[in-house]
Amino acid sequence: MMKHYCMIGTGVAAVNAAKAIRDVDKEAHISLFGAEKSLPYNRIKLSKELFSDLRSEKVLLKKEKWYEMQNIRTYPNTKIVRINTGDHLLLTKTGDTIPYDKLLICTGAKNRRLPVNGVDRRGVFTIREMHEAEDFKAFIEDKASIVNIGGGIQGLETAWSILQAGKKVSIVEVAPRLMARQLDEKTSTLLKRKIEEAGVDIYLNASIKEIVGDDQVKGIVLNDQLISCDSVIYSIGVVPNLDLVENTTIQTNRGIIVNEKMETNIQDVYAAGDVTELHGEVEGLWGRAMDQGKVAGKNMASATELYEKTTPFTVFNAFNMSLFSIGMVDEGLCDTTIIDEDGDEKYTRIFIKDEKIVGVISLEGIVASAPYKMAIENKISLNGISLDTVSVKELMSLVKERLSQPA
Ligand SMILES: Cc1cc2nc3c(=O)[nH]c(=O)nc-3n(C[C@H](O)[C@H](O)[C@H](O)COP(=O)(O)OP(=O)(O)OC[C@H]3O[C@@H](n4cnc5c(N)ncnc54)[C@H](O)[C@@H]3O)c2cc1C
Known part of the structure; x- marks a missing residue:
């Protein structure tokens, strides 16, 4: 049957x-x-x-x-x-x-609900489903300034979209830096600078006290400071x-x-x-x-297959900044990292653990991501490579050779 x-x-x-x-x-x-x-x-x-x-x-x-x-x-x-x-x-x-x-x-x-007084006021939004995105867009059509709570990728991309739609946007984040799960200190700082250069105010380490207003939102109170706005949008996890x-x-x-x-x-x-x-x-x-x-x-359908955790891969293209973050990028959990940098425009950092590449953050642009991803997923051994002295370029050239060898 x-x-x-x-x-x-x-x-x-x-x-x-x-x-x-x-x-x-x-x-x-x-x-x-x-x-x-x-x-x-x-x-x-x-x-x-x-x-x-x-x-x-x-x-x-x-x-x-x-x-x-x-x-x-x-x-x-x-x-x-x-x-x-x-x-x-x-x-x-x-x-x-x-x-x-x-x-x-x-x-x-x-979406995790924002645990703050005033979250139910008219003009406060969070987007998970299509109708929520449409409701938000309709509401802010004739509004000028929006507070965006959440400095993760989803929040920052939303903020970029709002800015491009010609609205004033401020970003509020409770953590000390932006995209902390995917970026290191250096790239977080660079990103913050780019966003500020685009005309966005950023409030880090924020303690959100309340969303204030009457029949609709008038602002949010942060660390005893009032930021006036016409609407609040938040994304603080799921x-x-x-x-x-x-x-x-x-x-x-x-x-x-x-x-x-x-x-x-x-x-x-x-x-x-x-x-x-x-x-x-x-x-x-x-x-x-x-x-x-x-x-x-x-x-x-009765064809056995086991799930293997795929490597997290984040691409960010907004605020005139293009970057990717792959795998595990927590330096505290790694043995060492290798960095190639030149001013604010060039930066690649490779995270190494147990003689294998486990993560990469780079401003090189998405097309450059493939060999890093392959090295992580294929668990290419870095055995015999002097990790104290090798540059990112030399390391990746050796990794590519190892990737091309038969297993
Ligand atoms: C704005 C936004 C940006 C994102 N950006 C990224 C990103 O850059 N990178 C990334 O990795 N992830 C991102 N995500 C997360 C990503 O979208 C999710 O991981 C992915 O959609 C999960 O897919 P899913 O099929 O498990 O569930 P979902 O996509 O959540 O779909 C679940 C569906 O089930 C429906 N449903 C629930 N209950 C019922 C019911 N009782 N009966 C019938 N239907 C029901 C819901 O209405 C929904 O349509 C983003 C999410 C959002 C909202």
């Missing part, structure tokens, strides 16, 4: 799972249920391309035709409100019951979206607990993407959600 594979959530994990299932099982029914109105789209564009036409086909992960050709059924605007794992049934918000043979939960994450699995027997901790096959503790129920927790880790990264989706799909 033909199987029915169901995905709850229509993000990148769901689409990749559906594709992986179809590659293995040409006949099965495959259904994607999503609470959002749109076909699956590239969520990252909600910050990178906030002021573009978000309803354009270019934002979609796959065009409508692709689903038709793959015989994958999509059900946008269809929220699943209950899972009955005993009887293999799903219940939609409108009361329909859907039987499944194998289920993938990929409900993603929610939490897995577990609403649907609360009060079920599906095991959770911070996320839905899965193994390397993306199986949960319940037979025929899998989970992938931002909603999961694997080996105690909750991720929240696009590339990993995509890979977990692929692995889940394969295993659901």
Whole structure:
């Protein structure tokens, strides 16, 4: 009998799972249920391309035709409100019951709520879904100044989009520096300077006391200083979206607990993407959600594959600064680092641990990233190379030689 594979959530994990299932099982029914109105789209564009036409086909992960050709059924605007794992049934918000043979939960994450008085005032926004981006854009259309809380990549890209739309923007960050997870001290400082040169005020080490206003936002109070603004937008991290699995027997901790096959503790129920927790880790990264989706799909369709953690890879292109950060870039956890720098425009730093490259930060531009990524992913040994004296250029030339040798 033909199987029915169901995905709850229509993000990148769901689409990749559906594709992986179809590659293995040409006949099965495959259904994607999503609470959002749109076909699956590239969520990252909600910050990178906030002021573009978000309803354009270019934002979609796959065009409508692709689903038709793959015989994958999509059900946008269809929220699943209950899972009955005993009887293999799903219940939609409108009361329909859907039987499944194998289920993938990929409900993603929610933005962490800003724990500050005044967060519910009109004019305060956070963006995770398309409609939130559209509401924000509509609200600020006739507004002049926006405070952006959060100095991570998503916050900075949003700030850049707002600035390009001709608004005044200020950035508020509780940490002592920007993009602290992906950058070192030097690149964080360079980035701060570039952003300030673009006319943006930056408040680091900020203690946010309150968002003030009457019927709508008038400003925020920081360390007893008032910053006036017409709107506040925040992105301060995410939490897995577990609403649907609360009060079920599906095991959770911070996320839905899965193994390397993306199986949960319940037979025929899998989970992938931002909603999961694997080996105690909750991720929240696009590339990993995509890979977990692929692995889940394969295993659901009975073709065994284990998930291997992909190397984090961040590309930043805003405020006239282009950089990438790959892998582990915490110097405190490394044996040594090798730096090549020249003023403010040239900087590459390689992070080394156990005679292997484990991370890189560079202003070289994305096209230069490939050999670094390959060296990290292939765990190329640096044995025999004098790490005290070698330059970045010499090291990478030796690494490329080793990469080209047969394993
Ligand atoms: C603005 C922004 C910028 C980002 N930038 C980056 C970046 O630069 N690099 C990076 O690595 N990551 C970035 N991310 C994170 C990245 O988008 C996520 O890691 C990725 O989208 C996770 O994919 P997912 O499939 O697990 O879940 P999601 O993309 O979160 O999709 C989950 C979907 O499930 C739906 N859903 C939830 N509950 C139900 C239900 N009960 N019934 C039906 N549907 C339901 C939701 O509505 C949502 O559409 C960014 C995120 C945002 C919001």
